[in-house]
Amino acid sequence: MTDTTLTDRYVWAATRSVPDGQRADLERELRERIGDATDALVQTGRTTADAERMALVELGDPAALAASYVDRPLQLIGPRYFLTWWRLEKLLYSVALPLTVAAVLFAKLISGADLGAAIGDAVVVGFSLAVHLGFWPTLAFAVLERTPGRSADLQWTPDLLPQLPEVGRPGRRGELIGSLVFLGIFAVAIVWQQFGVIFIGGERQAIPLLNPDLWSFWIPYFLVLIVLEMLFAVAIYAWGWNWWLAVANLVLNVAFVVPALWLFTTGQLVNPEALDVMGWPWGDAGRVIVPILVFTVIGVAAWDVIDGVIKTVRGRGSAMPTLGRI
């Protein structure tokens, strides 16, 4: 038995991962190639050992050679699937992840957990979900990459082209009308509730829904705020989103949400008489309904602010706000 040579070791390393049917053929081809290359180098005056080593260095990593022999990809996800994988991951991380985190936070809050514990749980769930969302689709695509056969029917079509940011006024007209109508209805509702909006047995009760004491300051304050919101909607229509308006949007939202929630949670917002008539609190329902309302109001306002920033960035075609521009 002769000593194992470098060639033997190279051939073994290259052929071990190749299917049985192709192994003998690859082994013979490799031995021919290494032998011929070594002989040629020996003829240039090198020792056999040096020549063999040089020949193997030129062949390169045996695993790469075997992979090219059996057409096995040397990347996790190749160009055939990369864009599909990338779009899917972006969708998962921008939709599934925030929705789940919000749902966990919300579920914890209505089940009576305090805010710190609820945020902690939401972060833990969010982190573990982020890992899963990264791992499993990537694994699926890596398997797909290694599956012989035609590519999946996830072809790009022109329908996938993104909409251009709406920069022209006509695109914003619908938004303006929507905002003005909604704000108008809202203002009318605030005034109208004074004359009673609660129906019992089909008969309207002459009881204001909001606390009548608020007319001294807060209700006029909110009405003024609604007028400002209308002016803001007109400004958006006239000039489009910019960083000034995005900041104004933030200020308006804070000016609405903070006092409204403060009045609501301290029990000053709703008329106690109206609560009596409605039979509030409805058993345990208050523990659920109050957090839902608070959560919804904060969520809607936060989204409105974020939406404004997104539209500002898109409209400008710039990625990041800079201080000079604000």
Added chain:
Amino acid sequence: MSTDETTAGHLQELRRGTVVLACLTRLRTPDYGYALLESLNGLGITVDANTLYPLLRRLEKQGLLTSEWNTDEARPRKFYRTSDAGERLAAALTADWHRIDEALRRLTTGDER
């Protein structure tokens, strides 16, 4: 990327298809990998072993070359030969080569029609 690297990259791209044509033409008389490598490089068609050996296998898989093991000598060698399909491809590639050569010549001399 330096100018040399860019040039080398473009030269490699330009030559890629010509190596296929050279192999198909040269292997009308059967030969094995290393002998083919030597004779092509001797003719001035520079090709690397790491390019040529996988190429031969690919052409065989596509049915453009046939192969046979010669075990007469101590070291068994795989002899490749151009198949009928390979001959037809070589004819088509040669015709295209001449057409491109002619077109480029006219472009260079400004004799466009």
